[in-house]
Amino acid sequence: MIRRLVADGVPQRQVARDLGIGRATVEWALASDRPPKYERPAAPTAFTPFESSVKQLLAKTPDMPATVIAERVGWTGSITWFRDNVRRLRPEHRPVDPSDRLTWLPGDAAQCDLWFPPKKIPLEDGSKTLLPVLVITAAHSRFMVGAMIPTRHTADLLLGMWMLLQQLGRVPRRLIWDNESGIGRGKRHAEGVGAFTGTLATTLQRLKPYDPESKGIVERRNGYFETSFMPGRDFTSPADFNTQFTDWLAIANARVVRTIKARPIDLLDADRAAMLALPPVPPTVGWVNRVRLGRDYYVRIDSSDYSVDPSLIGRFVDVTADLSRVEVRHEGRVVAAHHRVWARGQTITDPVHVAAAKVLREQFQLPRPAAGPNEELSRDLADYDRAFGLIDGGLADAQPDVVADGEVA
Numbered sequence: 001m002i003r004r005l006v007a008d009g010v011p012q013r014q015v016a017r018d019l020g021i022g023r024a025t026v027e028w029a030l031a032s033d034r035p036p037k038y039e040r041p042a043a044p045t046a047f048t049p050f051e052s053s054v055k056q057l058l059a060k061t062p063d064m065p066a067t068v069i070a071e072r073v074g075w076t077g078s079i080t081w082f083r084d085n086v087r088r089l090r091p092e093h094r095p096v097d098p099s100d101r102l103t104w105l106p107g108d109a110a111q112c113d114l115w116f117p118p119k120k121i122p123l124e125d126g127s128k129t130l131l132p133v134l135v136i137t138a139a140h141s142r143f144m145v146g147a148m149i150p151t152r153h154t155a156d157l158l159l160g161m162w163m164l165l166q167q168l169g170r171v172p173r174r175l176i177w178d179n180e181s182g183i184g185r186g187k188r189h190a191e192g193v194g195a196f197t198g199t200l201a202t203t204l205q206r207l208k209p210y211d212p213e214s215k216g217i218v219e220r221r222n223g224y225f226e227t228s229f230m231p232g233r234d235f236t237s238p239a240d241f242n243t244q245f246t247d248w249l250a251i252a253n254a255r256v257v258r259t260i261k262a263r264p265i266d267l268l269d270a271d272r273a274a275m276l277a278l279p280p281v282p283p284t285v286g287w288v289n290r291v292r293l294g295r296d297y298y299v300r301i302d303s304s305d306y307s308v309d310p311s312l313i314g315r316f317v318d319v320t321a322d323l324s325r326v327e328v329r330h331e332g333r334v335v336a337a338h339h340r341v342w343a344r345g346q347t348i349t350d351p352v353h354v355a356a357a358k359v360l361r362e363q364f365q366l367p368r369p370a371a372g373p374n375e376e377l378s379r380d381l382a383d384y385d386r387a388f389g390l391i392d393g394g395l396a397d398a399q400p401d402v403v404a405d406g407e408v409a
Helices: 002-007 012-019 023-031 048-060 066-073 079-093 154-168 193-200 212-228 238-252 264-273 351-365 382-387
Strands: 109-115 133-138 144-148 174-177 203-206 287-292 298-301 304-307 316-321 325-330 333-339
Touching: 002 012, 002 023, 012 023, 048 066, 048 079, 066 079, 109 212, 133 154, 133 212, 133 264, 144 154, 144 238, 154 193, 174 212, 193 203, 287 298, 298 316, 304 333
Parallel strands: 109 174, 174 203
Antiparallel strands: 109 133, 133 144, 287 316, 298 304, 316 325, 325 333
């Protein structure tokens, strides 16, 4: 306001009088290069005597909790005020972790991640739940494949990876994951992951914690799905979701990606040419278990129970399952087959198994038949004579002769 009035030719004295301010204020405003701002002069606070000690602790241990620092320095005031000051000082002592711009060679790597769509999916029992979607993005071409899976268990993750790699048609030389519990934690892979990657002749690389930039390609795709795929869509089942998602991915892979200024579908051939071929023998994936069938003739996969032929009660059966089917075998023969349910805590029963169990139960409850006359135990009386020494030597030779009419000679 002061600048505008003076620029219009109003004298500074009249400007000060019209605005009710001092002439020195008008002169200061005209000489300043920024709008006025009130700044409180710095003054010592209750935290000031402790600041140097806090800095020493943060220099040695940048992640030390504020409550522990307060205890070490003897702080007795407000812990909230203390936390605010520690939060102000902590970035100055935290080590820097630069993030480089990465260059992805053809066939070198594919980034894998789980995306949770923000909409619940109806399941077989009428319930609705959030289910994970396994997404694999080829790092060089940005080509995307994905599918919804029932759980985050290692068996389902490996099933999903194998299915998506078959859709891709080749195997990237590196599969990059974060610290997903179903893939591995710490320095060890989850059980079965090493055998899976060994069969594919590829390497599974798990990133260090707090390193999302190394997997930024697939992370950005997750946000892209939520803004471009999800709006206005409804799903009746996981199969319906996978159908719609697969159809949409065909469209998304034909769009130009801003960072590479090309369409993923156009770079896919060069990317696949540098990848590894699919193995001649498929890897062993899925749920595998060997159990002795109990009296209730049910086996469990994930959290649901599936019925088995009750004639095999007490015998060992081999249980296998993939994303859509559950099979039970005994000595290589299929004795039960069910469609796998994704709802939790379900009991899947084949009516044939119930009828067979009823027949076996009735047979077990029938009274056992009495032994027949020919089945009675009998023993030669001569055995007792021999046991007591009655038939021995001369006695055995002095047997009476039996003649006609019952007379003894």
